[in-house]
Amino acid sequence: MNKWSNKNRPWFFALLFLWMLCTASPAGATGDEGLQPLSLHDAFVKALENNPMLQQAQATTKKADAQVGQAFSAFLPKVNLDLGYMHTNNPVMSFSNKLNQAAFTQADFQIDRLNHPDYRDNWEYKFVFMQPIFNQGQEYIGYKTSKLAKAISDLGYSQTAQSVLFMVEQAYCQALLAEEKVGVLRTAYKTASLHETLARRRYEAGLVLKSDLLSAQVQKTKVERQLFKAESDYLIALAALNNAMGVDQGLKWHIQRIDFESSDERELDYWLKIAKEHRPEYQMAQKQLKIADYLHKQALFKFLPSFNLVGIYQGDRQNLAYFGGDSWTLMANMTINIFNGFGDRAGVSAANADRQRAAARLRQVEQAIELEVRQAYYRFQTAKKQLKVARQAVKQAKESQKILRNRYSNGLALMVELLSADTTVKETSLEEAAARFDARLAWSELRRKAGVLGQDIIVRFKDKAQR
Incomplete structure (x- = not known):
């Protein structure tokens, strides 16, 4: 070995x-x-x-x-543009549209024309401004x-x-x-x-x-x-x-x-x-x-209220070719919660x-x-x-x-x-x-x-x- x-x-x-x-x-x-x-x-x-x-x-x-x-x-703030068109012979609407278009005349106070107005067009634009304060x-x-x-x-x-x-x-x-x-x-x-x-x-x-x-x-x-x-x-x-x-x-x-x-x-x-x-x-x-x-x-x-400010600029005209009337509105809105079930x-x-x-x-x-x-x-x-x-x-x-x-x-x-x-x-x-x-x-x-x-x-x- x-x-x-x-x-x-x-x-x-x-x-x-x-x-x-x-x-x-x-x-x-x-x-x-x-x-x-x-x-x-x-x-x-x-x-x-x-x-x-x-x-x-x-x-x-x-x-x-x-x-x-x-x-x-x-x-x-929130800013929106609202556009609208209306064709109506409703007495209230027709009366309001004429006022907004700055087209109201003395003849429009006649009773028959107030009760039975002609058809009328209204082109409306509206700028709405809303500023939240507290909601x-x-x-x-x-x-x-x-x-x-x-x-x-x-x-x-x-x-x-x-x-x-x-x-x-x-x-x-x-x-x-x-x-x-x-x-x-x-x-x-x-x-x-x-x-x-x-x-x-x-x-x-x-x-x-x-x-x-x-x-x-x-x-x-x-x-x-x-x-x-x-x-x-x-x-x-x-x-x-x-x-x-x-x-x-x-x-x-x-x-x-x-x-x-x-x-x-x-x-x-x-x-x-x-x-x-x-x-x-x-x-x-x-x-x-x-x-x-x-x-x-x-x-x-x-349980607290809501409070907001609103501003509106509005324009109305009977047709697009002619300028009508315009207006301003300022508002303060408050909503109070009284009862909510x-x-x-x-x-x-x-x-x-x-x-x-x-x-x-x-x-x-x-x-x-x-x-x-x-x-x-x-x-x-x-x-x-x-x-x-x-x-x-x-x-x-x-x-x-x-x-x-x-x-x-x-x-x-x-x-x-x-x-x-x-x-x-x-x-x-x-x-x-x-x-x-x-x-x-x-x-x-x-x-x-x-x-x-x-x-x-x-x-x-x-x-x-x-x-």
């Missing part, structure tokens, strides 16, 4: 050197050389520019902004609630943007994980090929049974199948990333590496505090409560109930946010610990594989032990990659639950879009 080992040991070291050359550089495992580089920041920018969910949110904010202008217009608070309340609705739509955009950026980061990390999985399995495939060659040489030398060679070949085939699936999963992950960014799903990128670990050691109380300050949902619930307060005031204003009182009760519901909704949102932040914080702490353990497991698995490879080459270990070590290295490497992925996403989720994920880039992009 020792004689064979000394004789064949150079073969083993040659194969080992070849294996080290093949696995020394895992970069480019997916053949992405020459492709356009894509960083996480680039992915965020593309998503903010192209994601359909954000485009819908932008349209909503534009609509809310337009509705603010629409509500403000209620304070401004039970509708203008004021409408304007205030529209501004709050605009603020809510802005917060809704921020909420959607953070969700989209988290989705992009998740897809980005998933693509990196899929790429790394391809690299791990390619390394495992090369290792399996190396061990197959080693088993074949020992079998041909009559030192092991054929079962060792067959086991090595089965291991190689198994890893190859896993590699095929991993390569397919990588393409799917790229398509998912492109979909999150809102670009052509067939695009391929050279995805840049990111730091999967965060050294953030801030305590839970810090995250709870900033979540209450920055979480869009909480601020939206606060503004919904303010809207409910305004609507309650509007219900109370129903107790409907206004019921409206106050309904508005008060809506206000109570909005206050309860605010408390519910506050409690839900606190729970979400706590969950995200503890997941982040757990993910960091799991990553540390996973890295230690990889080191131990590789050391064990190295020992068993040396023992097998010297006839001191079985092929099944070596293959088991290979499987352990592969699995622990994949678990370590997944643990890094989980740690990064746990960190991102904590920032999202605190309302600060991508906050700077969202604000910069929104300001740029508004300019």
Whole structure:
């Protein structure tokens, strides 16, 4: 046995050197050389520019902004032009039309002509000016609630943007994980090929049974199948990333590496505090409560009078070729609500109930946010610990594989032990990659639950879009 080992040991070291050359550089495992580089920041920018969910949110904010202008217009005067034509022999209408046309004569006072006038045409134009003064608070309340609705739509955009950026980061990390999985399995495939060659040489030398060679070949085939699936999963992950960014799903990128670990050691109380300050949902619930307060005031204003100013300039003529008469009218109108069938009182009760519901909704949102932040914080702490353990497991698995490879080459270990070590290295490497992925996403989720994920880039992009 020792004689064979000394004789064949150079073969083993040659194969080992070849294996080290093949696995020394895992970069480019997916053949992405020459492709356009894509960083996480680039992915965020593309998503903010192209994601359909954000485009819908932008349209909503534009609509809310337009509705603010629409509500403000209620304070401004209204000017309308009314046009009319009349052909009549109605005594009252005919008498009135003649007066308005400045065509009335003394002969028109004859009784018969008053009772039986001839048919008469009247072309009328009327400019009507109306200046709202107070209409039970509708203008004021409408304007205030529209501004709050605009603020809510802005917060809704921020909420959607953070969700989209988290989705992009998740897809980005998933693509990196899929790429790394391809690299791990390619390394495992090369290792399996190396061990197959080693088993074949020992079998041909009559030192092991054929079962060792067959086991090595089965291991190689198994890893190859896993590699095929991993390569397919990588393409799917790229398509998912492109979909999150809102670009052509067939695009391929050279995805840049990111730091999967965060050294953030801030305590839970810090995250709870900033979540209450920055979480869009909480601020939206606060503004919904303010809207409910305004609507309650509007219900109370129903008991107050309405007051408006009206001005009318009117012109009348019998035919379009001749100028007739014109006149001015200025009016002040007031409407006092005396009794409305107790409907206004019921409206106050309904508005008060809506206000109570909005206050309860605010408390519910506050409690839900606190729970979400706590969950995200503890997941982040757990993910960091799991990553540390996973890295230690990889080191131990590789050391064990190295020992068993040396023992097998010297006839001191079985092929099944070596293959088991290979499987352990592969699995622990994949678990370590997944643990890094989980740690990064746990960190991102904590920032999202605190309302600060991508906050700077969202604000910069929104300001740029508004300019």
